[in-house]
Amino acid sequence: MTAGTDHTQPVGDLDTDVSADVEALYRDGITARRGAFAPEWADRLGEDVAAAFEEALSRPGGAVGRGPHRYYVEIHPEQIRDFVGLVDHPWVRSVCAAVLGPDYRIVELGFDVPLEGAVNQPWHRDFPMPEETRSERRLTSLAFNVTTVDTEEDMGPFEIAPGTQWDDDPSFEHGMFPPKSAYPRYEELAVRKYPRRGDISARSALTIHRGTANLSAKSRPVLVLGVDGPEANNDERHDMAVTRAYWESLPQRVRDHLACPVVEELTPITQKHTIEGLVMGDA
Structure with a gap:
């Protein structure tokens, strides 16, 4: 975070003090709350995700x-049993309000599943940088x-x-994929994350990231909750x-x-x- 700048939105009393999380999001592009949920809660979520994945694979x-x-x-x-428990968790609610303001909107619920044999993704962000981020660093x-x-x-x-959420380079393909000449920098900065059942993280999807090669015989499903501020249009x-009902x-x-x-x-x-370079398997 820029010294002397307070990015926290003025939203009154929050359920949880997330000032350190806001600072981490502006500095690193990612923060997390360990043990936000019980492992058993994550296990039930895993069952719901597995059922939804099986259904999704069964149709074009x-x-x-x-x-x-x-x-x-x-x-x-409705495809997960405790959607309310997720989005109404005090930490989730407080981070959303502090970073995005009181009128934040939940626009996405989904999951990523890297299976056995998944390869390193290309370094990327999930969408091009919005003008508010470019001009206002917000x-x-x-x-x-x-x-x-x-x-x-x-x-x-x-x-x-x-x-790297602030990286703004016209050489990014589709505004999302840095050139391979930039990979050494990202590899030098790279941090791998090892969350456990019950943990939750929040990040800017602009922060350059990738999934790495799954060398195990196990899948690694991760639920994704997308939240917009009033000026975003990811919906x-x-x-x-x-x-x-x-x-x-x-x-x-x-x-x-x-x-x-x-x-009804x-x-x-x-x-x-879709994310073009990822669909193409350009790893």
Whole structure:
């Protein structure tokens, strides 16, 4: 964080003191809360993700490739049993409000699954840098990651280059993929993450990162929760929806931040949030 600059949004009393997390997000592009959930909670989430993954693979367009043996699936909130417990967790709520302001919007729910044989992804960010970030050095969205397994070295850990959320280079292909000539810098900065069941992280999806090679016989599913500030428009890339009955069962505090259609019946999502260089398997 720039010395003397306070990026925390003025949102009144927060449930949890997240000032150190805000500082970490602006400095490193990532922060985390260890043990936010019980391991048993993560196990139930893992069951829900496994069921959704099986369903997605059974139909055309249900899952999108993010490189060889690596998939992304967007889902509806009702496909996990404790969506409310996730989005209404005091740390999640407080980080969103502090970084994005009181009018933050939940726009994405999905998961990444690196299977056995997944290879190193190219270094990338998930979308081009917004103008607010470029000109004002301000983050306008966050991605929360929740692992459903205890991550081990051979399972293809997530790798991130701290501080690179501010990298702004016209040579980035599609505004997301740095040239291979820049890889040595990212490899020098790179930190591998080994979250365990119950941990949750928050990051700027602009921070340069990649999934690494899964050399094990195990998959490493990770839930992704995408949250926008008022000026972001990532909801255009997603098709999350809730049924009317589910909407009416939600606490008002959750409904206030849930930016998605309310429908009579859910339609399975055909994936459209593709990332060209990852779909092509350019690792």
